Each structure stands twice: as C-alpha cells, then as structure tokens.
Amino acid sequence: MDKKLIKKLQRICGRENVFSRSLDLLLYSYDASMEKGSADVVVLPQTVSQIQELVRLAVAERIPVIARGSATNLSGGTIAPQGGMVIACTRMNRILEINTEDQIALVEPGVFNLDLQKALAEKGYFFAPDPASQKVSTLAGNAAMNAGGPHCLKYGVTVNHVTGLDFIGADGELYSIGGRTALTPGYDLTGIMNGSEGTFAIITRLVLRIMPLPEAVSTMLVSFADIDSAANAVSAIIARGIIPATLEFMDNLCIRTVVQSLQVDYPVDAAAVLIIEIDGPELSLASQNQEITAICRQHGASDVRLAKDEAERTALWAGRRGALGAMTRLKPSLVVFDGTVPRNRLPEALRTIHTICHELNIQYGTLLHAGDGNIHPILVYDERDADETARIRTGCEQIMKTCVDLGGTITGEHGVGMEKMAAMTLLFSPRDLEAMRKLKHVFDPENILNPGKIFPQLRVDFCL
C-alpha cells in the first residue's frame, strides 16, 4: 500500500494501531474457515470517529473496507479477497451500560459475547445468543453474522435480541437505528442489518435485549446406541410440546475425541449423545425431566445421566463446547459445515452425509444443534494435501446440496461469506439474488464494504 496512505491512516489511528508488514497482514489473512486472502493494511481504531475517518478515506481512495471482530466466523466472512483495509474493532470493547430496568445492554462492537454474559450474570440476567465461539467472538460479529448457538432453540437467534444499532455507512456518516424499545416504527433497518455480514455498514454500537436468568436449569446427557434413534428422539421431544433450552447432539467420533482431549466423562461406546437442557421455575423441571427421559427411553436411549449440581452441569457442557477445538487433534485442518434441515429430515441428512464422507474417504465427526435441525459435520484434513483438500471441497458441496434437497438451507448460523457464495444458487434464483442485491445497492452503492462476499461472482443479469 502507498506509504502516503499509510501515513494518513497512522494520523487517524496512531502509528501503533496500523499494520502493513507482511507478517502482520498474514495474521489477518484467515479466519476460522478454509478461505485465505490478505488485506493491504490492518487498522485497529479505538473510537467511532476514527472509524468514520477511516471509511471516508477508504471511499475517497476507493479501497475495500472489511470490518473484523475476532474472525471466529466459519465462512470466510472477514477475509479480504480483493485486498484493501481491514478495520478490526476488537479494541472497542467496553460495555457501556447494563440497564435491567429497560432490559437492555449497550455495548461497543468489540465486546466478547462471554464477557457480556459474565457481567450480566452478576445482575441475574443473560444475553440469549451463545455461539460456541462466545469466549472470543465479538457482539458486532455476532450481529453481522446473525449468530446462533445452543440456546437459540428456545430463545431465538441474534436478530431477535438486537433492538438498535449505530453504524458507519458507506458514505462515512454515523447513523443510529432502532432503540431501547421492543419495536420501532418504519422499515426494520435493525433487522436487515443483522446477518448482512459487514456488507452494508460497520457496526459501532449495539443495543441488546437482555433477559432475566431462569430460576433453575437442569442438564442431562442421554446416550444412544445408534444415530437414527437419537435423531428420532429429538423430533419426539419437540412433538410432545417441550421446547428445551438446548438440544445438542454429538456423534461417536466427537465423543471419543473430547474424552481424549478434555478428559470429560462421556460414554465412549455410545453412537451418539444428546445434551438436553431445560430451564424455568424450579418446580417445573422435575416433571419435564421425567417426560424427556421417558421419550428418550422409548427411542432406545441406553443411559440418561442428569447433572446433579452446577459442577456436573459445567462438566457436561465442557465436552460440547470444547468439541471443535478437540477435533483439531485429529488432523491439522478442519472445516465445519453448517447446513440446516427440517428437524424430521435429520436422520436422512445424517445418513446421506455419512455416505458422502465414506465415498470421498473423508474423516468427520458430527455436532448438531439438533433441536434446530442445524448440522455441523466437522471434516478434518491436511490442507497441505491437495487431493484431500479437493475431496473436502467436493464433500462440502455435496452436503450443502443434500441439505437444500431435504428442504433446508446451506447455512444456519455461520453465514455465506466467501465459502458458500457459489452455493447460493442452490437456494436462490437470479431474481432472488437480484432482489438482495438491491438492498446492497441501497447501503453500499459503490461496493466498498466487504466486497466479494455473499453473492455468486458470476452476475446473472436480471430479466423480466
């Protein structure tokens, strides 16, 4: 990048917050996906006005701008495929206000999800979206990708918990939309902004809906001798009218890997386990636990283990939350797929994924947010092995097509990013995509913000 431009950036953000050496850029050239791409410069602003100046400069110089949090996204959403400027908001990480009377939290974009959860828990509150990456994923990143997490089954995804936003638009202006109220009049700009993957604006502040912690929580680990039975039990629980707070699934490879890696007490001989958590008034839990246990037994559960206290509950969750990291022990690289199918198609989806991976000789384990039908096959490989990498890409494509064929979607919570751009045509016609493109054109007519994402690169001209 031009040295004069670097100087300008340094004047805006300070020398210590601008990085352009190749080693520094390398560190920002990847995220949690398979995608790679190096920016020309990385800046770490600390104020809203600095972001504003950065965007204005980028617009003037026609430089792509890629907003970035912790880059835990699993879709290449924060990669810079066309170079440009990465604006990493991780240093804007203050919780500005927790207001339990209004039941909102006001935060800067770079606050980690878990940091907010900890602060809220002290006041008897929580923020429902809890992606597995919550230890380090930022709240603006959660909103940009409309993140989910286990508790979304009962409480909804991020968009259901964001009531307002401040953002810097592609014109460098600061805007404020939504607010502290349950609803705001007019087109739902806050809703539209969630899940737009940084292609509309750079989020600089969020108003989040927070909820009182449930009075009591109960967690159980249920073991099954075969995968179909576990998947069928999931549908049966929901069909009974019980919406657990979480309903998570792990297959045998994931179980064995977390046992080896994290020394958790999971049944290594089980084909699958479900982690089922319910919450609510204390006296409501026992009867629900009995009902869930009975349903699981009817569907062939071999063991049902109820956490007796908070320590046991934490131990049960440790395996699930650590599963992704643990799987990296198997091979140096992994890709986590994120398709979603209607819940009653889960058994079929799991069987097809098994066949695909078996035929392509791919080692994989499966995690599911089973209650949502959200499938996370974790495909492990060595990216230095070109043949294996090619097979992985083929496997991903086939799995996405399977999910669409079963009435589902290519991504439930990880986003499209670069990884699934081509697969958007499995779901959407050129006209559907053109309708989305109109929205992009409203917010970012010059395509400055996070270009090269979401839309298939081959533009199909709209025709009546």
Next chain:
Amino acid sequence: MKYNLLKLLGDLQSRHIYLDSDKLAPFTLRQTPPFALVEPDTVEAAVALLHACYREKGVVNVWGSGLHQNIGGLPSPFDIVLSSRGLNRLIEFSPENLTITAQTGMTLAELQQIVTASKLFAPLNPPNAGHATLGGLAAANSYGSFIQGFGSLRDFMLGGKAILADGSYIKFGGKTVKNVAGYDMCKLFIGSMGTLGLLTEVTLKLWPLPENIIVAKPVVKNLPDFENLAAILHHKALPLLAADCSFNLHNGDIDNLQLHYAFYTTAALDEGYLNYLRRLFPADTIWQKQGYKDYQAEPGSADNFFKTTPHDLVLEWIVPKSQLFTIIADLQQASNDLSGAIEFYGYPAAGIFYNKLKRSSFTEPGAFALALDKWRKKIHQAGGFLQVNNAPDDIKIVIEMWDLPPAVLAWQKKIKLEYDPTGVFAGGRFAGGI
C-alpha cells in the same frame, strides 16, 4: 389514463377483474373508489398484473381484509385494488417441524384453526384480527398482547415469497428456524405497509399450544400499586403469555384500572405453579385456570378498545420499560387540558400503550397537532416513539402520523426508490408519504 388501464386489464384476460361500481364501493378511500378491483387466484395472474402496471404506470393498492387500510396517513390516488384474498392456499403444514407455509390471503383464523388441530399455535393475537389476512398482518406488523411472551411476526416469520413492483417473483428465507443464507429479506417486508411488494406466501414458526393457562387478575386501586406489581414481575423469568392493562383518564383522574396477566403451563404443573405465582401477586388477586380455547374465546377488552369509529384518534406509544409510568404520569397531567376522557390500553411488559381519544376533545385539528407535538417531545426524551394509528381525515392532513427519525426516514425513502422506482405500490399512508 383510464384508456391505458383498460388496455392493461384487457391484456390480462383475467376472470377476476371487476369494474362495476357496487363491487368497487367497499374499496373506497378518500371518497374515491378505485378504477378496478383485481382478485387474482394464482401467483402467475398477480405477476402479470404487476408487470403490466409497471409497464403502463398503473398504481395498485394491495388489500387483504381491509383491516389496516385506515392506518397511517391519507392514501395517494391509486387505480387498482389488488385483493390478495384469492391467494389463500395452504402450501405446507409440518407439525413435526413446527412450521406452516401459507399464501397470504389466508386469514389468521383459518391458519389458527389448521394448526390448533395439531396442538400448535402461531402466537399472534392482534385485536379484532381473526379475519385479517396473513399478508395484511405482515405488512402492518400487527401484534397483540402475545408480543410480550413471544415477540412479533418479525421474530417468527422464517421465509416467504413476494412479487416486486416490476413483476419479478422472488423467494427469501426458508423453512428452518436457523437460516442465514443471504440477507434477511423477511425483515424488509414485515411492517412495510405493502409499499415494497406483494407478499404472496409466508412461512411461520409455530409453538406448542399451551396446555393450560393461568390467568391472574390483580385488584389494583391506583397506578403506584400497579407499578409495584410490575416491578416485582419485571425481573422474573416467567412463562408469560400476555399482560393487558386498561384504564380511563379524565381530568387527571384514573378510573377502572384493570390488569389481566396470563401464564402458560402444562397440566402437570398447575397446582405447584399456581402457588409459585400466588407469592408474587397481591393477596386479593383473582385466579383462573383455563384451557387455551376458553382463554381465546373470552371476549377481550382489547377487542372493545380497538373497535374504533372514524371520529376516534388512536395513538400508539412505545417506550423503554423503565419509562412507562413516567409517561403515564405525564399524560395524566396533560389530560387536564382535554375536554374528554383518554382511554388507555397497553401491553406493559413490552412498554407499549395505546390511547383512544374522541375527535371532539379538540376544537380544531391544529390543537391536536400542538398537543401531539408536546407529547412526542416527552416520549422522545424518554427514548420512545409516538405514532397516530387512526385519525379523522381533517387531522391526518395536518400531522405526521408516523414517528421516524429523519435519518431513518431517509434510508426508508432510498429503499422504496430502489424497489419501487415508478411507484407501482400506492403511497401516502406510510411515513414521509411513502
């Protein structure tokens, strides 16, 4: 102009075009009936109509049951009423997945009948809206007291299909709860008042029908008692289905304060749970246990409140929850200046309240405009919004019915221009004349 429209309609060769005055009379707005009523029964016919309008510069007003047609400002002139009632088919009901997909001409009552037979429900209960169409409900983002337990349509519409102004037929979202493939276009259409496209199909997330409902009717004599109770309930994670509050305000005095809370439970929980709730409510609270059907069948005071005449003014204000009682107190003060009573109806757990006033409370429209301006300032200071949902035409002319910050309105105009550059979908009623 009418020659072109005749040609346009003739080209469609549809069986569902009506030009006779008795058919058109019910669709009269601002004393002017439309030139034609078109009620397509296929998506293809609706596409053809909108495509033709785009080409010939025809203007359509989308019409479901008509329930929401009086909301907002005065409508701009339009040529054709596009009725969605012919598009009323059930596309897919999947009880196992807790989803239903239906065309938008289906009414809410029809939908609820289908899903409650499988012990499911869509938690949507706008007053008097049983015969409202799904399209109308989505366009107006209508809600009732269930918003406090389940959110609004914004929170449980998963996907849909729409015809845009140029006649292009698009789909968006999907049929799964989690879906981030592309932009969330559902959010674009919900609450857009039919200004961006004709929504033809929606997929909604459903919930298990509550097995039992515990109703609490606390006897509170004054606002401080209500405020104390609200404070106790506020920080509890309760399975709230709905909370309704109503009272009248006249010359600063509050009377007929009624509270009605409903909690959902399973049959097995009733006794223990009732005991748990009893501890939170005043001792003289009246308790009832009902099945969902009985609960729904009870004549609601919300229905009565929202039965309005052309002379009624209905204001809706939404404030941060902590500001609710401050604003009520402010309005209590303001009521001294009015000759008539103000009726209040609200969903206190969501910070949403409505006021109904008689047109006769104000000598002239300008007096109401001044009072509105004063109230809006107070509500803005509290971080909220105040809009006027219903008003007589002489009032509509002098006020802005909607309450949008200028920057938001600017974005809204850009979006409208992008999706409907020639103004196929009738404007006027929405914010800024959109």
